[in-house]
Amino acid sequence: MSYIKNPMEIENRSFEIIGEEMGSHNFSEEELKIIKRVIHTTADFEYKNLIDISKTAIESAKEALKNNPTIYTDTNMALSGINKRALEKLNGKAICYVNLPEVHVEAKEKGITRSMAAVHKACADNVDIFVFGNAPTALFKLKELIAEGKVNPKLIVAVPVGFVGAAESKEDLDQLNIPYIRVKGRKGGSTVAAAIINALMYMCVER
Amino acid sequence: MSYIKNPMEIENRSFEIIGEEMGSHNFSEEELKIIKRVIHTTADFEYKNLIDISKTAIESAKEALKNNPTIYTDTNMALSGINKRALEKLNGKAICYVNLPEVHVEAKEKGITRSMAAVHKACADNVDIFVFGNAPTALFKLKELIAEGKVNPKLIVAVPVGFVGAAESKEDLDQLNIPYIRVKGRKGGSTVAAAIINALMYMCVER
Structure with a gap:
């Protein structure tokens, strides 16, 4: 059977189709790269209306990504x-603490989610970009830590998905004075989170 | 701030909300577990109309999962x-060959995707369940291998997402005489794929 087998050809054609079908918009070229990549990863055009990119988010992200970034997921x-190839070219690292034994212990002791305990631990690591695709509790916790002056990230990718707390966790991000990219409402997820951070990295490195 | 912090409580409440909002349906109790988990992971109720579970899929999957399953993604x-906890309780293993150096080499030599070369390699491993959330080319390749009599899986989770080949790759699965769970059309993705296999595992083990 005949089908396109070249990965970059598949991706380029996909982005063309998305551009043709998404209709009119007011996005900048860089915003469009993020939105198209999210639609590419979900096949869900609703994201066109759900993604909210704060004014300084892309510039702040690019600056962070060009300076040995630490990304927490x-x-x-x-x-x-x-x-990982893009991340390596940027001399960056990506970390997630949710499976660490000490995080399990803290979560159990305090009766909180592992996601929360993990974010608390990440506080000590000078994280540049927090990427949340799943856990509203992690985002609630991060906002507390920011309010307490314990962290000051260059970007929050705030796209937890779900029915309990997800929408609420993303609601008041514009009050924080931290650059953010969020998906309003219930939608989001790990693939959306990765798509956003990848789109930002591809602005900074040759692929 | 007050928010629910107990993971199982969050999940149970989420599933209640999904049940309340999804409206009337004709799904069996087990089909519903799969569909609700996919909606839980995407916050996208459209999946109610897109998921297609072949007649013997759930029984075949459960039998495979209870017998030291090998799952290929x-x-x-x-x-x-x-x-991984559920998989361990089932004494199962999950594998993905897409990053193996030999797979890179084969893909480059043949001008095919790494996903295709990886599926080809997995052929030798008596895979019980193939789980495709991303690569239409992997699914096209698997269908070729099935037609050639080289593999005979107990289930295909066929949910590649995208704009080039994804819908087409899933179209003729009902012609193969292999149990399948698919998402019709363009939607799907890695999170959807994982949700489906997790829902099936949770039917077989205590959580």
Whole structure:
């Protein structure tokens, strides 16, 4: 059977189709790269209306990514979706603490989620970009830590998905004075989170 | 701030909300577990109408999962989303060959995707369940190998997402005489793939 087998050819054609079908918009060229990559990874055009990129988010992200970035993800699945070749070219590292034994212990002792305990631990690591695709509790916790002056990231990718707390966790991000990219409402997820961070990295490195 | 911090409580409440909002349906109790978990992971109710579970798929999957299953995934992201505790309780293993150096070499030599070369390699491993969330080319290749009598899996989870080949790759699965769970059309993805296999595993083990 005949089908396209060249990966870059598949991706380029996909982005063409997305551009043709997404209709009119007011996005900048760089915003469009993020939005198209999210639609590419979900086949869900609703993201066109759900993604909210704060004014300084892309510039702040690019500056962080060009300076040996440390990226923290809430799940190993989001971590796994981050393009490692691009990350390596940027001399960056991506970490996720949710499976560490000490995080299990702290979560159990305090009756909190592992995601929360893991973010708390990540506080000590000078994280530049927090990437949350799953855990509203991680995002709630991060906002607390920011309010307490314990962390000051260059970007939050805030796209937890779900029915309990996800929408609420993303609601008041514009009050924080931290650059963010969020998906409004319930949608989001690890693939969306990875797509956003990959789109940002591809602005900074040759693929 | 007050928010639910107990993971099982969050999940149970989420599934309640999904049940309340999804409206009437004709799914069996077990089909519903799969569909609800996919909606839980995407916050996208459209999956209610897109998921197609072949007649023998759930029984065949359960039988495979209870007998030291080997699960092959097309991406490391899907692999990463598979619940490892449940898999361990089932004495199963999950593999993905897409990053193996020999797979890179074969793909380059033949001008095919790494996903295709990786599926070809997996052929030798008596895979019980193939899980494809991303690569239509992997699914095309698997169908060729099945037609040639080289593999005979107990289930295909066929949910590649995308704009080039994804819908087509899933179209004629009902012609193969292999149990399958698919998402019709363009939608799907690694999180959807992992949700489906996790839902099936949770039917077979205590969590």
